[in-house]
Amino acid sequence: MLEVSHLSKRFGSKSAVKNVSFQVNQGDSFGLLGPNGAGKSTTISMITGLVSPDEGEISIDGKTMRKHPKYLKRRIGLVPQTIALYGMLNARENLEFWGTVYGISGAKLKDNVAWCLKVAGLEENSKQLVKKYSGGMQRRLNIAVGMIHRPEILIMDEPTVGIDPQSRNHILETVKDLSITVIYTSHYMEEVQFLCERLAIMDHGQVIAYGDLDDVRHLAGTLATITMEVHGELKPVISELQQDLTLKQVQVNGNTLVLQSTNAATAVSKAVMVMSRHGIQPVKIDVEEPNLETAFLHLTGRQLRDGQDGVSP
Known part of the structure; x- marks a missing residue:
């Protein structure tokens, strides 16, 4: 469904992404992993059309981002790592606002808002101001906003950072039950093992491992x-x-x-x-x-990294 072909991107003298390629099948949950500064955020920004690649192409069902940017962007939902909500609005108002941004109105908007609130488990708190929400509730609404236009591909960038175990479990179960294509980035290896059938590991702007979960996991040995x-x-x-x-x-x-x-x-x-x-x-x-964390450390090394890979989606 989604094909990333030979993507490269530079920012000044820094090469953030170098010749990155992978495919994501329809309905799959695909993990995109890497240490800080590996190039994940820049890759996601190119997939969503926020940043143009210097080389390479992104295509969905044969249509390329270069030639059909508006059409493809409407098929993609993005859940950013930072909370993209208005605290002075309630959950329903946030969803309605973002729905109108996508050009949704009338009965369709009403149905989409109701569906998103149900998926996020926020039906009973839909009229509460978001600024009064717990961190976990805000994370769940953040995901709901990314799905308000019912996208075919949902990109989730570290969606469970800093939340309680109950909310984290709710998010993971929700994602697993979604009947859409998901690209999932996380530093929690157990989340990727739980959700993803296939994955790619990036480091220094390149894909250094790619394939089925078991194949990547066994790169560290059996x-x-x-x-x-x-x-x-x-x-x-x-x-x-x-x-x-x-x-x-x-x-x-x-x-x-x-x-x-x-x-x-x-x-x-x-x-x-x-x-x-x-x-x-x-x-x-x-x-x-042997597990995914063992393979990740084997491939990328154990040293602490604090680098940024260029831009944030």
Whole structure:
């Protein structure tokens, strides 16, 4: 549905985006990840038509942003990271205002406002001034405003920053149930794992990983790490465990046994069985499976970054 082809953008001497390409299928939730300064915001700004690329193209169902900007912009909804609401208006008035900006009026506007309030879970608070809303309620209304024109593609830039767990869970469940195409950026890897079937990871303006969630997750490796603290002497079990070809690594540090395996459940079962034969009991077992955060840190590094990638959508 959405195709991003060879996008590049410079701001003065700074190259914010370099030859970025990816596709988003209709109805998919697509994750766009990267550390600060990776080029995500500039890429989103180009997709929404707020910034023109120096090179490359954005197209939706074959129509390009260069040739059909007004038509494509009406098919896209944007939920910015910053709250884009009027505090002196209530939720219904905010939705009505933004609906008229999109040229919606009459019965259609009324229906769209009612739908957005229901999706956001704000029907009972629709007449309360937004400035009196909690942070979570404002975030939910911010999302509703992005959907007031019933877009086919919804771009969500860090929509759960700084809110309570209940509101965060409501937002995630709402997004998962939406029958539209979603592009989702977040620093919370568990959100992307919950929502997205496919994703791209950007760094230094380029896409460094792209594909199905499981494929990207396994870029950091497929081995699970099992850490077992025990009561007893581990030396008698080491030689036996080292003979097991399914265990890729067997290490001992004092009373702690560390194993690596492609199958964590099987590894734990075998280790416990071997230790039991030697009268050794585990007192604590931790299992770390390969996940998206592991892959992200493996690909982008662990250093803290404070850079900005050019412009904010």
